[in-house]
Amino acid sequence: MSFNAPLSETHADEIAARLAYARPADVLDIGCGWGELMLRVLDRAPEATGLGVDTDDDLLGRGRAAAEQRGLSERAVFANTAGAAVDQQADLVICVGASHAFGGNAAALASLMRHVRPGGRLFYGDGLWDPSFQPPRPELVWADFFELPDIARLVDLAVATGYLPLYTETASPAELDDFESRYLADDEEWLLRRPRHPRAPEVRAAAEDHRRRWLHGYRGGFGFAYLTLGRPAE
Ligand SMILES: C[S@@+](CC[C@H](N)C(=O)[O-])C[C@H]1O[C@@H](n2cnc3c(N)ncnc32)[C@H](O)[C@@H]1O
Known part of the structure; x- marks a missing residue:
């Protein structure tokens, strides 16, 4: 970022x-x-x-x-x-x-x-x-x-x-989407390379929670x- x-x-x-x-x-x-x-x-x-x-x-x-x-x-x-x-x-x-x-x-x-x-x-x-x-x-x-x-x-x-x-x-709107995507990118890129890492479930859950809040909650508001x-x- x-x-x-x-x-x-x-x-x-x-x-x-x-x-x-x-x-x-x-x-x-x-x-x-x-x-x-x-x-x-x-x-x-x-x-x-x-x-x-x-x-x-x-x-x-x-x-x-x-x-x-x-x-x-x-x-x-x-x-x-x-x-x-x-x-x-x-x-x-x-x-x-x-x-x-x-x-x-x-x-x-x-x-x-x-x-x-x-x-x-x-x-x-x-x-x-x-x-x-x-x-x-x-x-x-x-x-x-x-x-x-x-x-x-x-x-x-x-x-x-x-x-x-x-x-x-x-x-x-593009700057807002870009900001959220970049915020999530660290975790998503990490998961791409380490899907079976012991911390992967925790990292995936945090990223999913954030993405759900963004896309189903506040995006547009x-x-x-x-x-x-x-x-x-x-
Ligand atoms: C959302 S970031 C914005 C950073 C920067 N202004 C930018 O636009 O890239 C908020 C920043 O406020 C800092 N911060 C939080 N509490 C603070 C405090 N009491 N005094 C000074 N900075 C603080 C955080 O460490 C963080 O870097």
Whole structure:
């Protein structure tokens, strides 16, 4: 997976180009995983420095290796820090799929505002739920998906928090399918090669459970928002 979110290569490059066009001096990626989006912005903003924080050392290590490979290690730092413990500000803050680090959308949008330098931007990605969608088997949908906002409610929340919505977009159905398929691919490929491994029944059961929830439960109802939000200058 290039991203731990439903985001295609082309879409990520478009977003990175748009974010770099605003010429941020610094980028702060909270819940960065391996920080691929931050690295793509740094690639396009040669003066900018980046700090990616996450609580998973393996993912941070992958980020450091990618930065090294692309000649970005002088400008990109990866630190094991919990989102709520960050105290820096930056011209561009990225937070994709990590609102839980703050306790949900409302708390995340409010906390992240403090990290965006006035006049700067937040690139915010998080889950959506289409309230008009009738799941074929509602019992298979993760219960917290029903709590997710639709795109209108999420943007309204961002505006009520004090942001200007500069660009509103969502993951396409193809990006969502691709994300689920890639998520399952590790296990499915492993099973292809080791069908009689002692752990195979357990791995197969976990993959089947996930695939059933996706295809019979939330596919068509679950979505993902990408919002570029501005913090007005003071
Ligand atoms: C869905 S992944 C998204 C990763 C990355 N933003 C991306 O789009 O590829 C969520 C990330 O949040 C991180 N995370 C979870 N709890 C956190 C916390 N309290 N503080 C910082 N990061 C956290 C996880 O380790 C994981 O890398």
